[in-house]
Amino acid sequence: MQRGLGDFQNPELTLQQKIWQLNWTFLLLLVGCVSVGVAMLYSAANGSWEPWAKMHAIRFGVLLCGLLVAALIDMRLWMRYAYVIYALALLLLGYVEVAGLIGKGAQRWIDLPFMRFQPSETMKIAIVLALARYFHGLSYEDMGRISNLAVPVLLVAAPALLIIRQPDLGTAILLGALAMMVFFLAGVRIWKFVVIGLSGMAMVPIGWSLMHSYQKERVMVFLDPERDPLGSGYNILQSKIAMGSGGISGKGFIQGTQSHLNFLPEKHTDFIFTMLGEEFGLIGGLALMLLFSLVIAYGFGIAFRARSQFGRLMAIGVTVNFSLYVFINIAMVMGVVPVVGVPLPLVSYGGSVMLSLMFGFGLLMNAYVHRDLRIGRRWADTA
Numbered sequence: 001m002q003r004g005l006g007d008f009q010n011p012e013l014t015l016q017q018k019i020w021q022l023n024w025t026f027l028l029l030l031v032g033c034v035s036v037g038v039a040m041l042y043s044a045a046n047g048s049w050e051p052w053a054k055m056h057a058i059r060f061g062v063l064l065c066g067l068l069v070a071a072l073i074d075m076r077l078w079m080r081y082a083y084v085i086y087a088l089a090l091l092l093l094g095y096v097e098v099a100g101l102i103g104k105g106a107q108r109w110i111d112l113p114f115m116r117f118q119p120s121e122t123m124k125i126a127i128v129l130a131l132a133r134y135f136h137g138l139s140y141e142d143m144g145r146i147s148n149l150a151v152p153v154l155l156v157a158a159p160a161l162l163i164i165r166q167p168d169l170g171t172a173i174l175l176g177a178l179a180m181m182v183f184f185l186a187g188v189r190i191w192k193f194v195v196i197g198l199s200g201m202a203m204v205p206i207g208w209s210l211m212h213s214y215q216k217e218r219v220m221v222f223l224d225p226e227r228d229p230l231g232s233g234y235n236i237l238q239s240k241i242a243m244g245s246g247g248i249s250g251k252g253f254i255q256g257t258q259s260h261l262n263f264l265p266e267k268h269t270d271f272i273f274t275m276l277g278e279e280f281g282l283i284g285g286l287a288l289m290l291l292f293s294l295v296i297a298y299g300f301g302i303a304f305r306a307r308s309q310f311g312r313l314m315a316i317g318v319t320v321n322f323s324l325y326v327f328i329n330i331a332m333v334m335g336v337v338p339v340v341g342v343p344l345p346l347v348s349y350g351g352s353v354m355l356s357l358m359f360g361f362g363l364l365m366n367a368y369v370h371r372d373l374r375i376g377r378r379w380a381d382t383a
Contacts, residue, residue: 003352014368018072021369024299030346030361033292034060040276043254044268050351052225052268057350063358070362075370078363079136079310082129086155091125092119093162108166109352118352120171123159124178125360128317130155131179135186136310136375143187152183174324181320186313218338235265239333243277245283251280268349270341274333288347292326302368308375315367318360324355349364 013021018057022158034056041052080325096110096119109116134152135143142148156179163172175317251257256278258264265277277285299319304313331337343353 007230011362018369022068022071022365023302024367025296026295026302026365026368029291029295029298030064031344033288033295035201036276036291037344038350039253040272040279040347041268041349043279044259044275045255046260056349056354059354060346060358063354067358067362067365070359071365071369073217073366074172075308075311075366077234078129079133079375082133084159084382085142086126086130089119089123090159090162093123093159095119097162097165097328108168110184117355120159120163120166120175121356122143122359124175124321125318125356125363127156127175127179128182128314128321128360130365131182132187132310132313132317135182135313136308138186140187144189146192149183149188149192152179153229159241170328170342173340174342177324178317178321179275182313182317185316186309218340232319233359235271236333236335236339238263238265239274240335242274243333246278246281247283248281248282250277250279253279255279269343270329270339270348271333272348273330273344276347289330292345296323296326299364301366302371305371306367307371308373310375311367311370311373315364318364319359325357365382 038057040058042049045052070291092110096108097378108120109118111117134155138148153296156176160172160175165173167301180193180196184190193374238258242256242264245251245258246256254260256264256275258278259275264271264274264278273285273288280287296319299315299322303312303315306315322345325342326340328337328340329344329348332339332342343350345353345357
């Protein structure tokens with residue numbers, strides 16, 4: 001197998017050396033985030049480990065083992081099978097289209113014996129792998145040719161269209177935003193983003209006409225929550241009331257009235273940050289945001305230390321994906337953006353998102369373990 005020149009200069013790490021290379025501080029930060037989630041899920045169940053807190057902790061423990069396995073695998077194997085992983089994720093999205101489980105008016109899940117699995121969440125990591133491999137094989141000069149962007153645009157468009165059909169516009173937008181960030185950090189010229197942005201603005205009227213009625217209503221409620229206070233505007237109004245009632249230091253653990261009197265909807269998933277704000281106030285909210293900021297900072301730090309373009313883009317993509325989760329959820333419950341059903345990563349209850357995040361963090365840790373690995377551009381074409 002033909003390899004790039006840099007591949008012959010890479011010292012092979014033993015398994016023991018790889019284990020010592022793991023970033024244990026980063027893993028402790030993840031444990032800290034999940035611990036907050038377990039505590040809030042315990043509170044959401046009125047001081048009970050069932051049905052959410054115990055399962056959340058067990059899922060994290062099992063997936064943490066998977067994270068470590070993903071981190072120790074040779075990064076070149078992830079690169080070699082990046083397109084295969086993408087193809088499998090796309091096939092799962094296609095299966096959802098044909099025989100997916102319908103819930104709350106949307107067809108987004110595959111019903112497995114042990115959990116409901118949402119393939120669109122896994123696609124976020126699969127698209128990062130596929131784009132990282134593709135852009136790894138391009139030089140700076142290649143990035144300037146529009147023809148070289150046809151393949152990555154198709155890689156993003158195919159799953160995005162399938163996700164929109166579920167319908168899940170929020171996830172499709174997040175997938176597009178994630179891909180745009182990878183495109184930008186891979187070296188795509190800024191003027192192309194300006195053209196895309198202007199084209200998108202011109203397409204807004206057409207997009208609005210194609211939106212479902214409930215999606216339009218979400219936008220209208222975002223602009224004026226009082227238009228339907230007992231219907232579509234109920235969630236965000238109750239979220240603001242609960243968060244505001246927490247004040248500076250909060251009402252105390254398991255003492256939130258809005259959440260425990262069941263005024264606050266989806267308190268164990270999408271609106272769990274609101275419950276935290278009610279019980280621990282501004283101080284608790286800022287503390288969790290600081291913890292998230294440290295995870296994001298470590299993620300970008302790992303990306304910038306990677307010597308291979310594949311490792312760098314893979315780490316950046318995973319970190320941006322996590323950042324989008326954090327920003328959209330917190331902005332959503334505060335009424336800064338429309339409600340789109342995005343959970344708070346590592347804190348909200350949910351198996352599909354936890355699986356996707358931990359797989360991504362395994363790849364991020366893999367980039368750290370193999371940060372000194374150099375992979376020639378030609379290797380991507382021959383692997």
